[in-house]
Amino acid sequence: MSRSRKPDWLKMRPPAGREFTDIKQTLRDHDLNTVCEEANCPNLGECWSGRNGSTDGGTATFMLMGHRCSRGCNFCDVETGGMEPLDPDEPANVAEAIAEIGLDYVVLTSVDRDDLPDQGAGHFAETIREIKQRHPGILVEVLIPDFQGEPDLVRKIIDAEPDVIAHNVETVERLQWPVRDRRAGYEQSLSVLEQVARESDIYTKTSLMLGVGEYHHEIWQTLSDLAEIDLDIVTLGQYLQPSRTHLDVERYVHPDEFDTWRDVAEEEFEFLYCASGPMVRSSYKAGELFVDAVLRDGKSVEEAREAARSVASD
Incomplete structure (x- = not known):
């Protein structure tokens, strides 16, 4: 299935434009990684190129703690193994790059660092605080x-007070393996999200890939489980195989089906917002616009949903 021709709705705009090249150079100047590049995100050109003069702004998702991961998930294009020491200057470098790029909404993620005593939680929290202090x-x-x-490591992130804490369940419970590394797990991921929802007023968010062999009733059950722990925001997108050595695509999900799941998420399970579409990823500008509109502009949830959907449909 993964070698079959992609449908027309999965055509991507290639990266281009002055804003794109400027951001890329800024990241190189500060020796920073982004998940946009490392994971070959299909929206890289759209997100990076939509900055100056646009209504939605540009965005980049900074990937902390190196470009090598201690885990090997079968869907992910990030390199595995060969872990390197943390860069103590990275939190300051990220903050400086944000100022140069001119972002007012930033997304931070990281590789897994199971090799470190605190798994990198302290470094992550320090980066959040550095950004908040400077900006x-x-x-x-x-x-x-x-x-x-x-829990103590998750609490370090909560105490740093970001505006949104996301952690991805990635797929339905039955498919956690072979999709994810065996050290990950459905219940473990739910516990992280539940702790954030229980111990803070910070928005919670997760992402689910479709097209890896899940059944409709399993998607419904996953949404139900997430609603049960009071999750706020969910994104659903199409899995795309990074290379022939990665997990196969079982099917390409039609945009109409994504629309249906969005309606189920928002109307039946009453999530605050659901971004759902073939090219949607966990860090996606429509979802970011929703949070920005609610927190900064004071819009109602419905007004923020409408604004975010208009961006997603462009």
């Missing part, structure tokens, strides 16, 4: 690892 008006969303489900 008090900026909104910070973080996409964190599971930290092996250790």
Whole structure:
């Protein structure tokens, strides 16, 4: 299935434009990684090129703690193994790059660092604080690892006070393996999200890939489980195989089906917002616009949903 021709709705705009090249150069100057590049995100050109003069702004998702991951998930294009020491200057470098790029909403994620005593939680928290101290008006969303489900490590992120804490369940319970590394797990991921929802007023968010062999009733059950722990925001997108050595695509999900799941998520399970579409990823500008509109502009949830959907449909 993965070698079959992609449908027309999965055509991507190639990266281009002055804003794109400027951001790329800024990242190189500060020796920074982005998940946009490392994971071959299909929206890289759209997100990076939509900055100056646009209504939605540009965005980049900074990937902390190196470009090598201690885990090997079968859907992910990030390199595995060969872990390197943390860069103590990275938190300051990220903050400086944000100022140069001119972002007012930033997303931070990281590789898994199971090799470190605190799995990198302290470094992650330091980066959040550095950004907030230098740029008090900026909104910070973080996409964190599971930290092996250790509550004290998750609490370090909560105490740093980002505006959104995301952690991805990635797929339905039955398919956690072979999709994810065996050290990850469905219940473990739910526990991380539930802790954030229980111990803070910070928005919670997760992402689910479709097209890896899940059944409709399993998607419904996953949404039900997420609603049960009071999750705020969910994104659903099409899995795309990074290379022939990665997990096969079982099917290409039609945009109409994504629309149906969005309606189910928002109307039946009453999530605050659901971004759902073939090219949607966990860090996606429509979802970021929703949070920005609610927190900064004071829009109602319905007004923020409408604004975010208009961006997603462009």
